[in-house]
Amino acid sequence: MAAIEPGSDLERYIGSVIRELRARQGLTIADVAKLTGISKGMLSKIENAQTAMSLDTLSRLSKALGVSLSALFRNYDVPEGSAQLVKKGEGMEVVRRGTRRGHTYHLLAYDQGPEKRFEPFLISMDDAAEVFPTFQHPGTEFIYMLEGIIEYRHGNYTYRLEPGDALTFRGDVPHGPESLLQLPILFLSMIVYGEHD
Incomplete structure (x- = not known):
C-alpha cells in the first residue's frame, strides 16, 4: 500500500x-x-x-x-502568491488628459509586468462647471458608480449613471462625462487592454 x-x-x-x-x-x-x-x-x-x-x-x-x-x-504545495494591496486613500494620484481642479484619478494597482494589461482608477469629481474632453483608448472600459449622478456619453448615446449602475464599453469609441447631475461624484473605472501581438 x-x-x-x-x-x-x-x-x-x-x-x-x-x-x-x-x-x-x-x-x-x-x-x-x-x-x-x-x-x-x-x-x-x-x-x-x-x-x-x-x-x-x-x-x-x-x-x-x-x-x-x-x-x-488543502493547503499543501499552494503557490506562495503575491498580491498588491493599496490601502484606502493610498492610490497613486495620476494626471490624465482632462484632469483639472475638482477631478482626480487615483490609480488603484500598479501593473508590474512588461505590458500594461489593465488600469483600475477611483475617479472623483466635484466641480459641476467643469467641461470634459472626450477620451479614446484601446481596450474595454468598465465603470461602476459609487456616489452621485452623472450623464456619460459613449459615441452617440448618453447614459444616466447612479450609484450601483455599471457601464461597459469599447474604449476606442469617443467617450466621457457629459454632465455632472449630482455632486460629489465617485466611480470606479477599469480599463482592460486586449492581448498584445
Missing part, C-alpha cells in the same frame, strides 16, 4: 495539520488513538513526521477528526 515517507515535507505538513486539528477540537492523543485504533506512540510519531503513513491511516485520522481526506492536503 502507498505510504508517505517519514521526514518528507509532505509528512511534516500532514503531521502539523493533524496536530492542529486535534488541538482545535480539544482532543488528546489518547482520544484520537481510541477513535482510530492507532497507538498513541504511532500518533505521536505521525504528528512529528517520524514514521511513514499509509492512505488507510490517513483515512482513519481524517474521519476521527471530522474532515475529508482531501481537507488534510
Whole structure:
C-alpha cells in the first residue's frame, strides 16, 4: 500500500495539520488513538513526521477528526502568491488628459509586468462647471458608480449613471462625462487592454 515517507515535507505538513486539528477540537492523543485504533506512540510519531503513513491511516485520522481526506492536503504545495494591496486613500494620484481642479484619478494597482494589461482608477469629481474632453483608448472600459449622478456619453448615446449602475464599453469609441447631475461624484473605472501581438 502507498505510504508517505517519514521526514518528507509532505509528512511534516500532514503531521502539523493533524496536530492542529486535534488541538482545535480539544482532543488528546489518547482520544484520537481510541477513535482510530492507532497507538498513541504511532500518533505521536505521525504528528512529528517520524514514521511513514499509509492512505488507510490517513483515512482513519481524517474521519476521527471530522474532515475529508482531501481537507488534510488543502493547503499543501499552494503557490506562495503575491498580491498588491493599496490601502484606502493610498492610490497613486495620476494626471490624465482632462484632469483639472475638482477631478482626480487615483490609480488603484500598479501593473508590474512588461505590458500594461489593465488600469483600475477611483475617479472623483466635484466641480459641476467643469467641461470634459472626450477620451479614446484601446481596450474595454468598465465603470461602476459609487456616489452621485452623472450623464456619460459613449459615441452617440448618453447614459444616466447612479450609484450601483455599471457601464461597459469599447474604449476606442469617443467617450466621457457629459454632465455632472449630482455632486460629489465617485466611480470606479477599469480599463482592460486586449492581448498584445
